[in-house]
Amino acid sequence: xxxxxxxxxxxxxxxxxDMVLRESVLAQIKQTYASYGxxxxxxxxxxxxxxxxSKQGGDNEKLIFKVQKRGAALARALESGKPDELVDNxxxxxxxxxxxxFYANNKEALPNPFRALQVGPVWRADQPAKGxxxxxxxxxxxxxxxxxNLAEIELIAATCTALSRVLGPxxxxxxxxxxxxxxILMAAAxxxxxxEEDVAGVLVTLDKLDKxxxxxxREELLANGAAAQTADAYLALFRQEGDGASCRAFCEAVxxxxxxxxxxxxxxxxxxxxxxxxNAVSIVFDPTLVRGMGYYTGPIFEVTIDGFGVSIAGGGxxxxxxxxxxxxxxxxxxxxIGFERIIALLADAGVTGSDAAVRDATAFLVDAKxxxxxxxxxxxxxxxxxxxxxxxxxxxxxxxxxxxxxxxxEAGFTAFEKIYAD
Amino acid sequence: xxxxxxxxxxxxxxxxxDMVLRESVLAQIKQTYASYGxxxxxxxxxxxxxxxxSKQGGDNEKLIFKVQKRGAALARALESGKPDELVDNxxxxxxxxxxxxFYANNKEALPNPFRALQVGPVWRADQPAKGxxxxxxxxxxxxxxxxxNLAEIELIAATCTALSRVLGPxxxxxxxxxxxxxxILMAAAxxxxxxEEDVAGVLVTLDKLDKxxxxxxREELLANGAAAQTADAYLALFRQEGDGASCRAFCEAVxxxxxxxxxxxxxxxxxxxxxxxxNAVSIVFDPTLVRGMGYYTGPIFEVTIDGFGVSIAGGGxxxxxxxxxxxxxxxxxxxxIGFERIIALLADAGVTGSDAAVRDATAFLVDAKxxxxxxxxxxxxxxxxxxxxxxxxxxxxxxxxxxxxxxxxEAGFTAFEKIYAD
Numbered sequence: 001x002x003x004x005x006x007x008x009x010x011x012x013x014x015x016x017x018d019m020v021l022r023e024s025v026l027a028q029i030k031q032t033y034a035s036y037g038x039x040x041x042x043x044x045x046x047x048x049x050x051x052x053x054s055k056q057g058g059d060n061e062k063l064i065f066k067v068q069k070r071g072a073a074l075a076r077a078l079e080s081g082k083p084d085e086l087v088d089n090x091x092x093x094x095x096x097x098x099x100x101x102f103y104a105n106n107k108e109a110l111p112n113p114f115r116a117l118q119v120g121p122v123w124r125a126d127q128p129a130k131g132x133x134x135x136x137x138x139x140x141x142x143x144x145x146x147x148x149n150l151a152e153i154e155l156i157a158a159t160c161t162a163l164s165r166v167l168g169p170x171x172x173x174x175x176x177x178x179x180x181x182x183x184i185l186m187a188a189a190x191x192x193x194x195x196e197e198d199v200a201g202v203l204v205t206l207d208k209l210d211k212x213x214x215x216x217x218r219e220e221l222l223a224n225g226a227a228a229q230t231a232d233a234y235l236a237l238f239r240q241e242g243d244g245a246s247c248r249a250f251c252e253a254v255x256x257x258x259x260x261x262x263x264x265x266x267x268x269x270x271x272x273x274x275x276x277x278x279n280a281v282s283i284v285f286d287p288t289l290v291r292g293m294g295y296y297t298g299p300i301f302e303v304t305i306d307g308f309g310v311s312i313a314g315g316g317x318x319x320x321x322x323x324x325x326x327x328x329x330x331x332x333x334x335x336x337i338g339f340e341r342i343i344a345l346l347a348d349a350g351v352t353g354s355d356a357a358v359r360d361a362t363a364f365l366v367d368a369k370x371x372x373x374x375x376x377x378x379x380x381x382x383x384x385x386x387x388x389x390x391x392x393x394x395x396x397x398x399x400x401x402x403x404x405x406x407x408x409x410e411a412g413f414t415a416f417e418k419i420y421a422d
Numbered sequence: 423x424x425x426x427x428x429x430x431x432x433x434x435x436x437x438x439x440d441m442v443l444r445e446s447v448l449a450q451i452k453q454t455y456a457s458y459g460x461x462x463x464x465x466x467x468x469x470x471x472x473x474x475x476s477k478q479g480g481d482n483e484k485l486i487f488k489v490q491k492r493g494a495a496l497a498r499a500l501e502s503g504k505p506d507e508l509v510d511n512x513x514x515x516x517x518x519x520x521x522x523x524f525y526a527n528n529k530e531a532l533p534n535p536f537r538a539l540q541v542g543p544v545w546r547a548d549q550p551a552k553g554x555x556x557x558x559x560x561x562x563x564x565x566x567x568x569x570x571n572l573a574e575i576e577l578i579a580a581t582c583t584a585l586s587r588v589l590g591p592x593x594x595x596x597x598x599x600x601x602x603x604x605x606i607l608m609a610a611a612x613x614x615x616x617x618e619e620d621v622a623g624v625l626v627t628l629d630k631l632d633k634x635x636x637x638x639x640r641e642e643l644l645a646n647g648a649a650a651q652t653a654d655a656y657l658a659l660f661r662q663e664g665d666g667a668s669c670r671a672f673c674e675a676v677x678x679x680x681x682x683x684x685x686x687x688x689x690x691x692x693x694x695x696x697x698x699x700x701n702a703v704s705i706v707f708d709p710t711l712v713r714g715m716g717y718y719t720g721p722i723f724e725v726t727i728d729g730f731g732v733s734i735a736g737g738g739x740x741x742x743x744x745x746x747x748x749x750x751x752x753x754x755x756x757x758x759i760g761f762e763r764i765i766a767l768l769a770d771a772g773v774t775g776s777d778a779a780v781r782d783a784t785a786f787l788v789d790a791k792x793x794x795x796x797x798x799x800x801x802x803x804x805x806x807x808x809x810x811x812x813x814x815x816x817x818x819x820x821x822x823x824x825x826x827x828x829x830x831x832e833a834g835f836t837a838f839e840k841i842y843a844d
Contacts, residue, residue, distance in 0.1 A: 037815025
């Protein structure tokens with residue numbers, strides 16, 4: 001078979017300058033989250049296929065990279081003629097499903113509440129596009145075992161602090177945290193007249209509001225069989241309040257006393273988060289925020305960069321997911337940073353890896369005619385620099401030394417020692 | 423389908439203490455390699471299946487986790503009835519094959535020689551055992567485009583410096599770098615009377631010397647069809663020299679002038695590496711060192727910890743592999759640290775994550791009866807500590823606070839602020 005030089009479709013090779021930027025941003029995010037008491041954990045990048053296809057992952061379950069069985073098990077599956085039995089594992093499409101499994105498996109050895117930090121790649125076989133990759137890094141924080149809204153408040157404060165720190169130097173410190181609650185979404189749809197079993201579909205449509213507008217949402221609701229009266233009553237709820245809708249007023253309009261507790265909880269989250277975050281950050285109630293994943297049960301959040309309309313982080317409360325693994329419900333709440341989006345924004349703003357780290361290294365260029373003694377002198381001089389905390393490397397001297405030095409300068413070398421034959 | 427709490431077979435969940443140790447060791451290795459001028463790059467964890475099954479990877483090619491095609495391509499493959507056509511990608515089993523593809527793809531934008539550092543997981547569907555996982559991290563450095571032995575010498579010096587730094591604090595600073603050359607292995611087998619096409623098989627057997635001894639090797643050679651005279655002549659070569667065999671003397675005995683250049687090159691590597699590394703490190707010529715991968719073309723190396731007999735790093739020169747991707751040969755040489763082995767050795771020596779990092783964090787414990795104002799005071803006090811560079815977290819107070827505090831102390835919290843209702 002022929003070799004292929006290109007990476008697998010939708011995936012990326014990262015050059016040294018890319019890596020300097022990525023490592024520096026990751027270090028800042030990790031350090032910020034550590035200051036909020038989040039402890040790093042790691043799960044395997046492969047999960048049991050049955051864990052990944054449990055209807056928790058929404059549309060992402062359609063995008064799984066599935067891993068084939070091996071050896072005798074594969075042979076048996078091939079004989080059975082059932083395509084579903086050919087695979088036993090899959091690459092994780094997010095860090096939340098693996099976290100739920102991890103916590104169910106290790107709960108006894110962890111503090112309660114447990115604050116987890118996860119950083120790592122996930123895979124989705126989505127159609128690749130600018131800024132959308134088939135392998136991409138997520139940075140997740142989760143609070144497990146905390147039923148109070150201290151979890152939501154600290155998650156939002158921590159994520160905003162991390163984002164401000166990372167994006168601030170690029171002048172992108174103005175962003176908006178949209179906050180909503182799954183129970184409000186449910187109540188609003190029911191109040192407008194949708195049947196409970198239709199709500200999931202209605203939310204899929206509402207989730208497209210940014211892209212297709214109010215008229216587009218109405219059209220799609222009707223196309224999916226909604227009565228015009230129901231669709232209009234539904235959209236009227238969102239029209240009356242607009243973007244800055246007060247959470248309490250909206251909930252009052254939707255379901256009076258029925259949502260009072262939900263509204264008071266969300267109101268406290270909104271006010272506390274606003275008090276704890278930078279002034280350039282807006283924390284707003286957004287009754288149209290949906291979040292696709294099926295596992296959310298309470299408050300949900302999403303961060304957009306002002307002026308870009310692009311989502312860079314999202315999360316929410318998912319109190320019933322861990323119970324699917326352990327048989328015992330554990331309340332949980334998380335926030336995930338879309339690391340690749342952050343990197344793309346920084347790159348577009350002109351932040352590059354070479355700006356982020358000057359290596360200030362010395363290159364020793366050894367002429368081909370230099371003898372063993374001279375070569376050894378170069379090797380030992382480089383070693384002495386390293387022992388003194390400096391960076392150094394010993395290279396063969398190229399015929400076109402001017403070009404060689406230019407390329408090394410580009411790579412971050414700033415001093416050059418030439419070693420010739422005596 | 424039922425959920426499974428356990429990680430996929432042969433793979434591991436890493437707890438916070440594990441991660442502190444892993445992150446700290448990784449940071450030390452990365453920092454050391456940076457001081458030798460190695461620039462970090464990253465490739466996708468998935469590769470084209472044809473790149474992974476090109477006979478470069480030796481036995482590892484039998485252990486690939488293969489990724490199934492998706493959608494219409496999968497349907498077509500299922501219809502065709504050919505099991506090989508069901509997969510299009512695989513998880514990488516090492517970092518060398520992806521590096522060769524990366525370099526062929528990006529060569530024009532990289533300095534020449536290019537010093538690459540890669541850190542990341544690889545996958546092999548091996549039978550799991552103590553210290554052998556199906557997902558494990560490798561740390562590789564490679565010098566691409568340097569045909570001189572400056573590459574080998576600096577690779578060995580850099581790897582020994584990294585290993586000394588990481589293992590030294592655990593008292594494991596005595597280790598041995600075994601050095602050999604593929605061309606010596608080839609010449610020795612031919613000289614003993616093996617046919618050229620049988621050498622690969624002979625080396626597979628010789629590679630088992632550590633496990634089965636000289637008698638075992640002889641037995642297996644005979645079982646594979648070798649003449650007794652040939653097997654005895656072959657083993658006599660290794661017997662006469664013993665562990666401390668002088669490279670020049672061994673080569674002289676094997677093939678006189680034919681190996682003179684190879685011997686002089688290896689001798690310079692051995693002496694320079696010894697001069698550049700810590701006194702506790704032994705650098706020895708080991709004519710029985712094989713290294714399994716088919717792609718090595720020149721010097722090969724392997725590091726064992728004295729007294730443990732376990733290999734913790736290995737590498738060598740592979741001058742023909744990149745050409746398979748680019749059509750143009752590029753000389754290359756690399757050294758790979760078995761990160762999981764290092765971690766296992768440190769853990770066995772009693773080095774733990776909690777020793778490696780005291781977080782010195784403050785936990786605020788908020789009573790359920792505390793009102794919004796008191797809760798906000800706690801949240802803001804925690805935020806002030808973080809702004810001052812300290813770590814803090816706000817938790818709901820548990821009924822059994824003594825137990826809660828004990829668990830938090832275990833997790834690294836050292837100060838506790840209790841917030842009650844007024």
